[in-house]
Amino acid sequence: MRIGRQARTRWPAAAGLALWLLPAIALASETPEQAETAPAPRRVAPVRVAPAASAAPVLSARPETPAVEIFTPPPRQSLAALPRAEGLPEPSVIVGLLNPDTEGLPVWSDLATRTRLRQDDPEGFARLVAAGSLDPPEDALPRAIQTELARMNCYRGGIDGLWGEGSRAAVARYFAERGLGRAPDAPSPGLFRRIVAAEDVACPAPPAPTTARAPTPRRQTAPERSDTPPPQIRLAPSLGVFR
Numbered sequence: 355m356r357i358g359r360q361a362r363t364r365w366p367a368a369a370g371l372a373l374w375l376l377p378a379i380a381l382a383s384e385t386p387e388q389a390e391t392a393p394a395p396r397r398v399a400p401v402r403v404a405p406a407a408s409a410a411p412v413l414s415a416r417p418e419t420p421a422v423e424i425f426t427p428p429p430r431q432s433l434a435a436l437p438r439a440e441g442l443p444e445p446s447v448i449v450g451l452l453n454p455d456t457e458g459l460p461v462w463s464d465l466a467t468r469t470r471l472r473q474d475d476p477e478g479f480a481r482l483v484a485a486g487s488l489d490p491p492e493d494a495l496p497r498a499i500q501t502e503l504a505r506m507n508c509y510r511g512g513i514d515g516l517w518g519e520g521s522r523a524a525v526a527r528y529f530a531e532r533g534l535g536r537a538p539d540a541p542s543p544g545l546f547r548r549i550v551a552a553e554d555v556a557c558p559a560p561p562a563p564t565t566a567r568a569p570t571p572r573r574q575t576a577p578e579r580s581d582t583p584p585p586q587i588r589l590a591p592s593l594g595v596f597r
Contacts, residue, residue, distance in 0.1 A: 463490070463498065465505075468550070483551045489543050496521065496541045502549045503528055508557040517541055531555045 468488065472479045482488055490498040496517045503509035508531070509524035522539055529537040532555055538545055 463501065480551060483547050486543065486547070488550060489546060495543065495546060499541050499546055499549065500524070502546070506555050506557055507559065508555075510560070527557045528555065531557050 468479075471482070489495075494515070497513060497515035500509050500511075500513045500515070500521060503521075503524040504513060506528065508528045509521065511520035511524075517540070521541075522537070525539075525545070526537040528549070529535070532552065
């Protein structure tokens with residue numbers, strides 16, 4: 355009876371000890387391979403909870419509309435005053451009226467425009483002439499050639515558009531001055547292009563006409579006057595008067 359009472363009082367203590375030793379017994383029963391392959395416990399850094407920042411008050415729930423920026427071009431005076439960068443090409447050909455006095459004139463008869471194009475872009479001017487862009491109309495071709503030859507003192511007649519001996523002689527003088535071959539007899543677009551594309555020449559002025567000088571008449575000399583007084587006639591009183 356005494357033994358049974360001690361057994362009843364020790365049994366809960368033994369059961370608690372067994373439960374406390376159970377993890378150690380399980381760890382001892384593991385194989386060495388399992389103990390080696392078991393992952394080591396990870397150390398986790400402590401997490402500090404920061405206090406939430408106070409949010410700015412929201413005035414409206416609508417999305418904010420982006421600002422519209424309008425580009426205003428600078429005035430032309432500002433652009434003209436800007437310095438140009440060195441090494442950039444300068445503008446060569448400017449299309450437009452070069453002189454308000456030449457407004458309405460065709461290009462083939464506008465000498466100022468042609469001269470400006472030749473000076474600004476010689477190669478471009480040569481291409482325009484070769485392509486026939488500066489050719490006059492067919493009915494104005496003789497007058498255009500006469501105008502060009504008269505400007506170089508090769509044509510000395512009236513600019514009337516009539517092609518005759520004077521026009522052919524002017525073309526011959528032009529070809530002779532430039533040292534070319536035989537001059538053509540008729541006007542043509544090729545002749546006009548040849549004259550316009552080349553540099554100007556100056557045909558010599560024609561020699562002044564010589565006229566026969568009339569002989570000058572000889573001046574007749576008046577007789578010389580004598581300084582001696584004329585002889586005086588004396589009448590004798592005895593002779594009387596003759597009737």
